[in-house]
Amino acid sequence: MNSQVYQTVIIGGGFTGLFTALHLAHEHYPRSVILIDKNERFCFKPLLYEYFDGEMDTVQVVPRFSELLQGSGVIFVQDSVQSIDLHQREVKLASGNSYNYSNLVLALGSVTGYHHVEGAQENAFPFWTQADAIALDKHLRDCLQKALQTENLEQRRQLLTVVVVGGGASGIEMAATLADFLPHWYDALGGNQNEIRVILLNHGQEILDGDINDPLRPIAEQELQKRVVPIEIIREAEATAVRPTAIEYKSGDRVETLPTYTTIWTAGTSTNPLIKDLPIPSEHRDKHDRLLVTPTMQLLDFPEVFAGGDCAAVQDDSSLPPTAQVAYQQGANIARNLKAIAFGEDPEPAKVNLRGSLLKLGVNDAAANLFNVFEVAGEPAHLIRQGTYLTLLPTPIHDFKATTEWVNEEIFHHHLDSPDVSKKVVQAVELVGAGIVGALVARKLLKMLGDEDKRDEVMGST
Template identity: 80%
Template sequence: MNTPVYQTVIVGGGFAGLFTALHLAHEHYPRSVILIDKEERFCFKPLLYEYFDGEMDTLQVVPGFSELLKGSGVIFVQDTVESIDLDQKAVKLTSGNSYNYSNLVLALGSVTTYHQVEGAKENAFPFWTQEDAIALERHLRDRLQQAVQTEDLEQRRKLLTVVVVGGGASGVEMAATLADFLPHWYSALGGNQSEIHVVLLNPGKQILNGDINDPLREIAERELQKRAVPIELLTGAEATAIHPNAIEYKRNQQIETLATYTTIWTAGTSTHPLIKDLPISKEHRDHRDRLLVTSTMQLLDFPEVFAGGDCVAVQDNSLPPTAQVAYQQGANIASNLKALALGKDLKPAQVNIRGTLLKLGINEAAANLFNVFEVAGEPGHLIRHGTYLTLLPTAIHDFKATTEWVDEEIFHHHLNPQDVGKKVVQAVELVGAGVVGVLVARKLLKMLGDEQKRD
């Protein structure tokens, strides 16, 4: 007679998976927990731009799983999942190891999709992981170095032209970031920063169309032109082929070519292959092939399996594929797993969309809070960083990264308290940004008080 296996296996260490594990540890879950991810480090994707441009360091944005889970009781396994057998309740890894489970959490997220555009996978740079950020940085620095050394104007123009494909939030954030820091990099090499050319190519007529950040479109369009170099926005332009030294796109029924040695792909994601391979009927998937789950985050056909994040769609509840959603779903899954282990009733997941945050260059961002309050520029940057830093996993890591950031961004930057103080304090109160909110509010109030005393 087989001995029952009482352990929970979490597949995927993104927001949904990692925070499920951390919440289970925090709630003293009575069963063993195994977290499996192919990467050594957790990637805080909303802040990957800050890691890319040097605003934040490795420990803040891509901390190691072992560090994050130290002392939690959660077992971390760095390996790639080869297959998932829902009937046998087993997860098989490429190393040959396998894990049986009493409960499974699917948190595999999504993967980059290239929409069958010729040469896109081979010649365009994705921006999804730490490795992507490192590869892109090295490539850009090499192109800038080559550009400053060439006397050929045409060649230099190609080297200094960067095309970002996709006008969603990722594309807008990438273009704004590039348009701010590439000129600084090039100037440091002795180049003329006005020669930097950043192009945002969007198949739709409007950027952020259909995106959760749609309310911030006007702010984003305005701020894109305020970068160190203005961004050229090509709308109604659909990429058709990407070559090592050019991108082809269709616009107004005509095929056009833009010479560039750097194309960055931010034009969409698709469901993870492992999710597609699961024996789940089309009736229990959405139009994007994501798994449908109940309000308690369980699969319809396999109630012992929970799922959250980008790989699922909740029945009768449309939610955007964002970090704040996955984070809250992880907490809900953990709560229901504990309830299940203790024989208690499961509760529907409660996810509150508190607003949207959009990076719009170095030290600038836009925030839409509860669709009632908008702020842009440096105050938006403070709100965005403060909000995200309170989501950094584990209290110790959160406090360390938070205090480092507050010291650098708030205490040492020359803010004009009369301009930003009131807005930041109000916004932080709305967001409820924890320790960052307290520190930022206190500091700005002190600055305001000091200013009044000098007057």
């Protein structure tokens, strides 16, 4: 490697990667920063359901990296990583380009895990990216149209049946979202919304078993039955095969077949293949093949390399769940330690504060476990969830735009236009926090100021 290369390369533009890059820019990091991701857009995954069902738009949930990084000094490269040479400190891309680094940040996240279930990868729909959401949207609309046009009752039932595999948080959120908006779609086309079936296939007896959202299980169980169409839960069902027109699952000693044209796969994740291919011995990986890192987020064998998010696990600490709140906090910690190293200082252990959990349970419905102190359900929890996530969007400009649009629609139009503004809703809005209030104040100021120079000045202070 050229000893004169002093640049940091970040692979992966998810929460860990993007927040590392943005924090480095904010803290005036003295070395060049290159962020590599195969996608053009960042995906704020916790809000992908809102993008899917039309509650939020592209700018709010899947903004372009070029917009998020504008003026930051971070170089964005849209390309796929072909290989990573830790010994030569080189990253090779599919385009043929390559980058040497003085420091590397591995933020590749995880990939959908199909667990060797026959036909799952070929026939089930994942829900991980904007492209996944668009593909599923198109497929479901086609199924509804075909159902209206067929007089074959068995085929119509098959077209109108959606099976979600996996009773973790992703499966619960997907099933609840579908059970609310699919009936409305079908009704708008002239169909009978009661013909829609949403089925949740759960491997164990309990939903959310072992999940960070486990404390919210009683609320989730109740809310799943309050959707526009109640969700059918098949428990202790192990998916064994996914066909184009059916899913097979094992229940006890029997194998059952459930006819459906739509199987959605939310049953777990796998380690990114690039992480699996790294020359890291098994004793320096966890049981899921993720990379073990020191408390400072550095690889045990390659201290110039940092890793965070779903592709890493802190050595001797299995308490951190693979969630967005952990990933973006790790990104901030990695950035601080990179800056410390650049200035000849010692890196410090990362600090991650778990702030509870938020679970979407349908359109305008959610459950929130706040700091493991108290729980909120229904529309107040929905407001808390939306507001909390929006205040965590990657940059002040993006945060401001998305938050004010949401507040304008959700609070002023949806609630204040109603003759009955409940005390619970008002309390929920207060709980959303200072981020929302600040956004509203800034929005009013911008309207009064009216010119671009003053807008920039206000945005710089919010």
